[in-house]
Amino acid sequence: MKAPKNLPTRQSDFATAPTLVTFEKISKTYDGHTHVVKNLDLEIRRGEFLTLLGPSGSGKTTCLMMLAGFEVPTSGEIWHGEVPLSRKPPHERGIGMVFQNYALFPHMSIAENIAFPLEVRGLGRAAIAEKVKRALDMVRLPQIADRRPNQLSGGQQQRVALARALVFEPELVLMDEPLGALDKQLREHMQYEIRSLHMSLGLTVVYVTHDQTEALTMSDRIAVFAGGRIRQLADPRALYEEPADGLVATFVGESNRFDGTIVSRDGDTAVIATRGGTRLEAFAVDIGATGPAAVIVRPENVRIGAAVDGLRDVITGRVVDVVYHGDHLQVHIAAEGLDVVAKQPTRDAEAPTVGSEIRFGFLSRHARAYDPARTDH
Amino acid sequence: MSHNSMPLTTSERLSGRLLAAVAVATAIFLVAPILAIVPLAFSDGEFLVYPIRGYSLKWMEAFFSSEKWAMAVKNSFFIGSLSAALATVLGTMAAIGLSRTDFLGKNVLTGFVLSPLVVPIVIYAVGLYFFFAPLGLTQSYTGIVLAHAALGAPFVVVTVSASLSGFDHNLMRAAASLGASPLLAFRRVMLPLVLPGVVTGALFAFAASFDEVVTVLFLAAPEQRTIPREMFSGLRESLSPIIAAASAVMIVIAVLLLAAVELLKRRAQRMRATA
Known part of the structure; x- marks a missing residue:
């Protein structure tokens, strides 16, 4: 060679x-x-x-x-x-x-x-x-x-x-x-x-x-x-x-998706009202000033428990399942009629109790708002 | 090797025996007429008739010492080999072309290529006669070889197509990506892998020519007579047991061809199992 x-x-x-x-x-x-x-x-x-x-x-x-x-x-x-x-x-x-x-x-x-x-x-x-x-x-x-x-x-x-x-x-x-x-x-x-x-x-x-x-x-x-x-x-x-x-956001890697409508838009930041009634601040990727939007968040960026303190938007849901993956836990949360997945490193997460109420949220830069028309093939 | 070790029910055993009986009856039905001619080859009588009163080798001797029959044997092998070679080349190329992915008219073309198998041979022979006459191909070896090649080619198409159905066409792409031209890729990769099909087809094509009499009747001059053609005139003219001797020799050759085909089939199965 x-x-x-x-x-x-x-x-x-x-x-x-x-x-x-x-x-x-x-x-x-x-x-x-x-x-x-x-x-x-x-x-x-x-x-x-x-x-x-x-x-x-x-x-x-x-x-x-x-x-x-x-x-x-x-x-x-x-x-x-x-x-x-x-x-x-x-x-x-x-x-x-x-x-x-x-x-x-x-x-x-x-x-x-x-x-x-x-x-x-x-x-x-x-x-x-x-x-x-x-x-x-x-x-x-x-x-x-x-x-x-x-x-x-x-x-x-x-x-x-x-x-x-x-x-x-x-x-x-x-x-x-x-x-x-x-x-x-x-x-x-x-x-x-x-x-x-x-x-x-x-x-x-x-x-x-x-x-x-x-x-x-x-x-x-x-x-x-x-x-x-x-x-x-x-x-x-x-x-x-x-x-x-x-499409790229959902095809590459795992993701949570919240569908909603754009409430306001200021530069790179948009406020989206989800179908469940929550207002989320998100980074605007390819959306306009009005119309529908899909907010996509990676599971490892979903914070739960005490980590939500200080976050702007916090949603309350119920723990449906906790799956142990060795290096991390996957917490499945039912909220707004959706199955939200949060990934927590095992070493610094206490496993939440299944059935208990849980608060979760994410940084607005980890929530990316996309044009739902461009999420499909 | 037993794949099924479960005890059989009475009805299964019965139907198994019935099947065996039908199979044996069918085999007898197929083979008996062929074998019926063989004892006559060793008759010491003057005519091609049963019952046989005494046995001798005189008709075998007569067959092998006759110049006329020696000529016929030579012609059969000469025409058979050349037409089988031609049929093999053309049939293999046709099979490869037809194995490609679908194209418009593929089914029509396949039917056309295989048509010599179904067209009544007399019609084919008459047509050939009128087609060849103005070209000066009647009463010539060339004419008979071409006629037999067309009759043998469908067998090659069928056997090579069967081999190609298990052929991974990615191998040809791999060969091309490694720098082999299409012809080289065919010679080094495809041909060795479909060779059992090619040789089986060649043997069938040879056999098709070897026992063909109708086109020879139309196209052959006396010096191009083959074994079946000589037998045909013998039946009309003399009815001597020498025809039975010729038959016996042809049966032996046919059995050898079949055995060769069977050997090739096993070899191909082994190759497929290891591929």
Whole structure:
């Protein structure tokens, strides 16, 4: 493998990294009127780990397939550096790809699988043997060269698929839900491995997933897809803490939602009257001066018990359930006809009694008011 | 291997026996006519008739020493191999094309490709005769090979399609992403995995040509006569037991072909189980 070049290693550095791939007004339709991808612009920066996140049918996989060359855009152009990709067949693009079902060749040994891209490129036998060995070492499977794919576990197969996609040293690697078929523990382990390969090899990775936790933990930047458009493109922290619209706010991470009407609006601050009759002060994200609004609050930002003292808005509800999660407690509160969830770190929370009355609230900057029309796909 | 170790009820046992009886009767119905000809090959009489009074190998000897029959055997294998090869190439390509995702007219095209299986062969042969005559393809090996290739291709389409139905098309995408051109990906990835289907189809195509007589009747000159064609004229002209000898030889070849197909099927199942 190539030694990492002088590449940015922290997400903040990517703001200035050069662009590697550009999607320019890309649209894709199969039947002429329903658009899978609509007039989409996207810049992928050199060396970044970019995740395309969204529900199924949101267009994220179609975008990945268009970049790989397995789908053709109906209009628009994808640029790889200065090269337009529309007339370039997949096998000439030099882009590595990892598939969800691994797609290892069942009639070839592991070594033959990894040697395949090198043979295709006409490398000599000695060079191939050397690179195959190094690739197997890289994914920490040095002993399995002579086995067949069906003799390996799912996690091992996916590591071989990674080795095969990286052995010819592509600068850009696409991953289509590569960990979707693995169990939770293995998935978390592989997330870490992919992430460290990305950093040590200086790869540019475009990663497709519908798992928002995976997206948050692995990515430098995340593009949230819905209905064939990118709803927000941001680094994980900005995406989680400052979602641009109600859809992103509810799709990424857990959330409580209070529907209501705007009472007043003053700059970034709005007062919303909820359906239950409470007035909440909230940060106005994409709402106007009047009309309906959806206030969205993360469970970990809901304060309960003594922590509500000094809060501007306090709501009274009843404890319905307390669920122990080890590191935190989830308190389910019935209030205003809603199920409100509050997450409390176990170490500093006394478990409230089920059935008891409870007061809860949140800081107004943790309550974000969205246009309810833009919370759906 | 017993999947079901539950004790059977009386009615289940009864219906099981009935099923076995029907199966045996059907097998006899199918195989008996074929076997009926075999003893006649070893008759020492002069005519193709039962009862057999004495046994000898003279008709077998006559078959293997006759120049006419040797020519027929050679023609059968020559035409069979060439037409099977052609049918295999065309049929495999058609099966791959038809295995792609849906396209307009796919069903019509599939029916068209498989039509030689259902069109009455006499009509096909007459049509071929009028089609080939102005092209100078009647009374030629080329004409017969083309005719038989068209008859054999549907078998290849069917067997290769069956192999492709279990084929993961992501493998072709993976091969492309690794830098393999479509042709190379086909040769290194798809072909090895569907090979059992391809070879089975080739054997069926060979068998289809090997026992075909109608198009040969219309298209063959005397020097292109195949075994079935020679048997056909033998039946009209002499009715000698040499026809039975020829039949016996053809049955042996057919059994060998079937055994080969069965072996391939097992191999394919093993590959599928490990894939």
